[in-house]
Amino acid sequence: MSAPRAKFDWFVGALIAVTALAWIAPGPGSRGGVLHSEVTTRLGVALVFFIHGMGLPLSALRAGSLRWKVHGVVQAATFVAFPLFGLALYLGLSGFLSEEMRLGLLFLCAAPSTISSSVAMTAIARGNVAEALFNATLSSLLGMLLTPLWIAAVLTTQGGSIDVGSVFGDLLRLLVLPVVVGQLLRPVTGAWVDRHRGKLGVLDRGVILFLVYAAFCDSVVNRTWSTVGFGELLLLAGGCAGLLGLSLFGLDRLSRTLGFSRGERVAALFCGSQKSLASGLPIANVLFAGNPALSVLVLPLMLYHALQLVLSASLAARLAREGDDT
Numbered sequence: 001m002s003a004p005r006a007k008f009d010w011f012v013g014a015l016i017a018v019t020a021l022a023w024i025a026p027g028p029g030s031r032g033g034v035l036h037s038e039v040t041t042r043l044g045v046a047l048v049f050f051i052h053g054m055g056l057p058l059s060a061l062r063a064g065s066l067r068w069k070v071h072g073v074v075q076a077a078t079f080v081a082f083p084l085f086g087l088a089l090y091l092g093l094s095g096f097l098s099e100e101m102r103l104g105l106l107f108l109c110a111a112p113s114t115i116s117s118s119v120a121m122t123a124i125a126r127g128n129v130a131e132a133l134f135n136a137t138l139s140s141l142l143g144m145l146l147t148p149l150w151i152a153a154v155l156t157t158q159g160g161s162i163d164v165g166s167v168f169g170d171l172l173r174l175l176v177l178p179v180v181v182g183q184l185l186r187p188v189t190g191a192w193v194d195r196h197r198g199k200l201g202v203l204d205r206g207v208i209l210f211l212v213y214a215a216f217c218d219s220v221v222n223r224t225w226s227t228v229g230f231g232e233l234l235l236l237a238g239g240c241a242g243l244l245g246l247s248l249f250g251l252d253r254l255s256r257t258l259g260f261s262r263g264e265r266v267a268a269l270f271c272g273s274q275k276s277l278a279s280g281l282p283i284a285n286v287l288f289a290g291n292p293a294l295s296v297l298v299l300p301l302m303l304y305h306a307l308q309l310v311l312s313a314s315l316a317a318r319l320a321r322e323g324d325d326t
Helices: 010-024 037-055 068-092 099-108 116-124 130-156 164-195 196-221 230-257 262-274 277-287 294-325
Strands: none
Touching: 010 196, 010 277, 010 294, 037 164, 037 196, 037 277, 068 099, 068 130, 068 230, 068 262, 099 130, 099 230, 099 277, 099 294, 116 262, 116 294, 130 164, 130 196, 130 262, 130 277, 164 196, 164 277, 196 277, 196 294, 230 262, 230 294, 277 294
16 A cells, blocks of 8 residues: 655745735735734634644543553653753754844744644654544643643743733633633534535635734834844754754654654654644743733744644655555
8 A cells, every 4th residue: 555645735835925025015914904813813713722622632632641651751752851841942042043032042942832733743663543543632731721830930930021921811812712612612613614624724824824924014004024133044044944854753763762663753753743824823922911022922933833744744644654664
């Protein structure tokens, strides 16, 4: 049987397109523009997590919930090892990257894993899909709390300021509450959601594209990018590529050392190395609300997301071929 082929993800091209649109026509998406982004972005964040809540098949996770050694590796990689690397980059690149880019790298490292692509890549590579689904879902839920906690802790210890009470109030209203409402409605809407999962996925990504457009519009209007040099962008891209390569190598070595089966190694590889733009960008919109440099802060996550889609598609296809040969 021939190995499944990973298709090119149109979302990467769409991210580039909306970023270019923001540079060409920033007025509509900036604060006070005709799209009223100061309000619509918040509504978009709530909509994204409401869709996530309706789509989370929590009752179907039992099949993947028993291998706690695998889950421990994935969640420790996502919320301990990655953030510690991010903290090292944040401190070590002072003088080489701007404060916003360094904070963006830290935010990238603290972000949760992605659900859709990590599960899809695990399936393409013929890994353990049930364990991938469990870990990706758990990561998405934990990220609503742990990602903001990492950022708040670092900013507080480094002399920065963040209104923790206000931020977590917004997180509860715009992230947690919509997920809970969506999950409560799932017994009624679950069949409809499963039938229209493709269309809901397009809607979800459409909202993310709007959040990206609005963030870049504000930065263009406020001339935030006038202080960003080409050398900084190259260093940032290299840092994102290095993080992805290191995470893939480290997870593969650790999984083999711990004696994981092939299916478990594949699930750990994709779930532990990927970062979610779909969850991360809405969280960033709440954490850094009103910051004119929001697009700079989320740029590392956008770059990493694009890199992981391209590399993971190739890696998943190669792993599937290797599986056919064994």
